Amino acid sequence: MIYTILTMVKWLSILLVALVLIIATGILLFLKFAPAFGGRPDAETLARIKASKHFNGKTFINIVPTHASTIEIENMAATDSSEDGHILWQFLFPPKGKNPSQPLVSHQLALADSDPHSSSALKEGEFIWLGHSTVLFRAEGKTLITDPVFHRASPVPLGGKPFAMTDSPRVADLPFIDVVLISHDHYDHLDHRAIKQLVQQNKAGHFYVPLGVKAHLIRWGVSADKITEFDWYEEIILSENTPTKLTPSNPALVGKSAQNKRQLTTHELRLVFTPTRHFSGRRIKGHRTTLWGSWVAQSNKLSVYFSGDGGYSAEFANIGKHYGPFDIAFVEDGAYNERWRDVHMLPEESAQAGFDLGAKVVLPIHWGKFDLSTHHWREPVLRLKQAVADGNTKVSPERQIKLATPRIGERFNLDNLPNGAWWETEKQIQMANTKLAKSSA
Numbered sequence: 540m541i542y543t544i545l546t547m548v549k550w551l552s553i554l555l556v557a558l559v560l561i562i563a564t565g566i567l568l569f570l571k572f573a574p575a576f577g578g579r580p581d582a583e584t585l586a587r588i589k590a591s592k593h594f595n596g597k598t599f600i601n602i603v604p605t606h607a608s609t610i611e612i613e614n615m616a617a618t619d620s621s622e623d624g625h626i627l628w629q630f631l632f633p634p635k636g637k638n639p640s641q642p643l644v645s646h647q648l649a650l651a652d653s654d655p656h657s658s659s660a661l662k663e664g665e666f667i668w669l670g671h672s673t674v675l676f677r678a679e680g681k682t683l684i685t686d687p688v689f690h691r692a693s694p695v696p697l698g699g700k701p702f703a704m705t706d707s708p709r710v711a712d713l714p715f716i717d718v719v720l721i722s723h724d725h726y727d728h729l730d731h732r733a734i735k736q737l738v739q740q741n742k743a744g745h746f747y748v749p750l751g752v753k754a755h756l757i758r759w760g761v762s763a764d765k766i767t768e769f770d771w772y773e774e775i776i777l778s779e780n781t782p783t784k785l786t787p788s789n790p791a792l793v794g795k796s797a798q799n800k801r802q803l804t805t806h807e808l809r810l811v812f813t814p815t816r817h818f819s820g821r822r823i824k825g826h827r828t829t830l831w832g833s834w835v836a837q838s839n840k841l842s843v844y845f846s847g848d849g850g851y852s853a854e855f856a857n858i859g860k861h862y863g864p865f866d867i868a869f870v871e872d873g874a875y876n877e878r879w880r881d882v883h884m885l886p887e888e889s890a891q892a893g894f895d896l897g898a899k900v901v902l903p904i905h906w907g908k909f910d911l912s913t914h915h916w917r918e919p920v921l922r923l924k925q926a927v928a929d930g931n932t933k934v935s936p937e938r939q940i941k942l943a944t945p946r947i948g949e950r951f952n953l954d955n956l957p958n959g960a961w962w963e964t965e966k967q968i969q970m971a972n973t974k975l976a977k978s979s980a
């Protein structure tokens with residue numbers, strides 16, 4: 540009897556060890572080979588990275604000292620570890636209001652296969668915000684998209700799930716995109732499934748990406764000749780007949796003025812990769828080995844700024860001085876927290892960034908799609924609205940900012956700015972449901 544029990548214990552132990560080994564090997568193989576993590580830069584990119592003024596030999600560095608979170612600050616005495624536990628708890632079990640209680644009412648995106656000359660096609664000067672940092676617009680006969688994200692903002696089926704919507708935008712509903720602008724390689728900005736779909740559905744012309752990001756796209760099927768990597772303040776001018784032919788112009792300009800900025804002619808589009816105060820990385824290790832930033836897109840009729848991610852810094856005024864004023868600025872406003880304020884602005888700072896840039900219109904991005912911080916899902920837009928209103932009382936009328944707040948998927952142009960409080964509809968539904976639940980109790 541004892542012998543039988545001992546044999547059973549022995550075999551169970553072997554089985555347990557084998558199981559642990561199999562799981563550990565699986566995790567290691569996943570971390571090493573899962574496509575979501577992207578690729579490693581080739582020799583050409585590595586040479587450019589090493590030559591960059593913003594690379595310190597190991598990682599890219601911000602223009603001003605920056606910590607990804609207070610956890611990084613050497614003086615840990617200032618950090619309350621119970622607060623970290625509280626934040627983690629809120630991610631695992633979001634309190635009421637942190638996520639919408641009902642599917643967000645969004646507009647259907649139905650631009651697939653549309654003839655650019657048809658009445659339903661996206662028209663010159665039209666914009667569509669697709670939630671978080673994805674914006675579709677048309678300028679100088681080209682269709683542009685920023686940070687195309689259409690799936691979960693996570694490499695694993697945990698966390699980063701998009702909010703439910705009545706019409707969730709899909710890659711299949713997009714028109715052909717001439718210009719894909721990527722701000723950095725974080726999961727909520729660079730969606731490997733969306734990139735694969737753009738390639739498979741033959742929907743993307745050319746990708747303009749930060750230095751080091753080309754390798755990720757190649758891993759997901761984009762051909763190398765369709766990708767151009769940028770360092771900060773590098774720019775190109777796309778012309779009518781050569782939509783992907785590059786005209787390198789200004790070298791890195793941090794802290795200097797763009798004296799050589801030339802006047803654009805009709806059908807030309809200038810793209811400039813501008814700095815932000817942020818970081819990068821898709822793996823547990825190796826953060827900041829690819830660059831991060833924001834984009835300026837300009838024609839002789841339209842001037843657009845797209846912020847990507849970043850904390851507040853004096854660089855917004857610098858960008859405004861070089862390339863402003865902007866007809867519209869898509870400015871990060873969401874997923875903030877005092878603890879990572881260096882790398883994600885608070886709404887009041889987002890408003891200030893709009894004033895620094897010389898933006899005529901600010902459209903808040905980085906909210907309305909993912910639950911990536913601890914605040915209520917509506918808080919970013921409410922705080923920004925107040926901060927812009929306060930700011931407008933302190934500046935001259937020509938420097939005042941208009942706020943654009945379209946629904947997800949809603950098409951608009953600068954003469955017809957959407958400014959409804961659509962997020963309140965969701966609040967009303969929620970209140971009605973609570974009332975109903977109480978009366979039936």
Ligand SMILES: [Zn+2]
Binds near residue numbers: 723725848
């Ligand atoms: Zn980011």
